[in-house]
Amino acid sequence: MNLFALFSPKYGTSIRNNKPRFSALKNTFMQDSIQANQKEQNVLKVSMFSALILAIFGIGFGVFVKSMAVIFDGFVALISVGLGALSVITSRYIYKEDDDIFQYGYVRFEPMVNLFKSLVLVFVCVYALFNALQSLLNGGYTVELGGAVIYSLCAFLFCAFLYFYTFFYTKILESDLIRVDSTEWKIDCVLYLGTLIAFGCIYSLLFLEARFFLVESITLEKMMHYIDPILLAILSILLCITPIRIAISNFKDLMMVAPLELDEKITQIMEDLSAEFGFSDYDTHVAKSGRFYMVEVNILTQKNFKPTTMQEFDFIRERIEKALEIPSYKIWLSVSFTANPKWL
Numbered sequence: 001m002n003l004f005a006l007f008s009p010k011y012g013t014s015i016r017n018n019k020p021r022f023s024a025l026k027n028t029f030m031q032d033s034i035q036a037n038q039k040e041q042n043v044l045k046v047s048m049f050s051a052l053i054l055a056i057f058g059i060g061f062g063v064f065v066k067s068m069a070v071i072f073d074g075f076v077a078l079i080s081v082g083l084g085a086l087s088v089i090t091s092r093y094i095y096k097e098d099d100d101i102f103q104y105g106y107v108r109f110e111p112m113v114n115l116f117k118s119l120v121l122v123f124v125c126v127y128a129l130f131n132a133l134q135s136l137l138n139g140g141y142t143v144e145l146g147g148a149v150i151y152s153l154c155a156f157l158f159c160a161f162l163y164f165y166t167f168f169y170t171k172i173l174e175s176d177l178i179r180v181d182s183t184e185w186k187i188d189c190v191l192y193l194g195t196l197i198a199f200g201c202i203y204s205l206l207f208l209e210a211r212f213f214l215v216e217s218i219t220l221e222k223m224m225h226y227i228d229p230i231l232l233a234i235l236s237i238l239l240c241i242t243p244i245r246i247a248i249s250n251f252k253d254l255m256m257v258a259p260l261e262l263d264e265k266i267t268q269i270m271e272d273l274s275a276e277f278g279f280s281d282y283d284t285h286v287a288k289s290g291r292f293y294m295v296e297v298n299i300l301t302q303k304n305f306k307p308t309t310m311q312e313f314d315f316i317r318e319r320i321e322k323a324l325e326i327p328s329y330k331i332w333l334s335v336s337f338t339a340n341p342k343w344l
Contacts, residue, residue, distance in 0.1 A: 140225025
């Protein structure tokens with residue numbers, strides 16, 4: 001089929017009849033995006049205020065049991081509150097229309113925030129690893145029991161609930177902002193779990209010494225000093241993997257690295273259209289920024305190509321958009337036509 005066949009009654013009628021349908025689909029997509037964005041903001045707000053509750057609980061409980069470690073943990077939780085607020089603000093601006101200052105919209109904000117938050121999480125893991133190694137070299141330390149056990153248990157249960165809550169909506173909304181928050185809760189959850197495991201090991205050793213005298217007191221004391229820093233070092237290394245992956249992914253988005261899957265898909269689409277319409281050549285550029293995609297297509301037409309209506313161009317654009325299978329509110333699609341190879 002060639003381009004001139006588009007002007008037959010069949011294709012002319014098809015294009016006219018499709019206008020209301022495409023408009024309705026676009027409105028539906030926009031309504032879905034608004035609802036998804038509102039839900040995303042609600043989830044991020046829940047995560048942010050939960051971090052605030054954990055911070056208040058940590059500081060208050062630490063003052064009550066007179067534990068500087070618990071107080072410090074509460075102040076660390078305040079960092080999560082600030083990061084959570086940053087995510088909420090970013091979510092509000094993601095779907096905001098472009099303006100005179102940000103003429104390409106606010107889509108670049110999402111990978112920037114995710115990169116920053118993931119680097120903070122990497123720093124937390126590295127800092128914990130450094131402290132663990134330093135403690136091991138200095139002979140370990142005595143783990144404070146009593147109130148710290150109660151705090152760690154409560155914090156673990158709280159973080160576990162928030163992790164599963166955010167992880168659930170990560171799958172539903174496919175939000176990178178929520179995914180980073182979920183990763184943050186997972187790291188907190190596992191670190192608290194590691195602390196509880198350390199407490200369990202210590203209590204087990206104390207039980208063995210008290211009941212069966214299977215461990216000498218000197219050996220027991222040395223073992224208790226090393227349990228927590230060893231667990232902390234192992235967990236820090238394992239937990240560092242996920243935020244590093246998130247950081248690399250969002251850094252690629254900021255550097256406009258072409259997504260391989262999308263690049264292969266648009267190439268295949270243009271190969272099929274070129275064979276169908278007889279295009280001389282084409283050039284494509286793709287990039288990803290957070291949840292949004294930028295696709296640019298330049299088409300070199302034949303010398304005898306003489307379009308008579310704009311519908312002919314729009315029909316091809318709609319074919320490309322439909323074949324990409326990306327919602328219209330998540331893609332910046334630019335399709336241009338030229339008869340001069342220098343504009344490819």
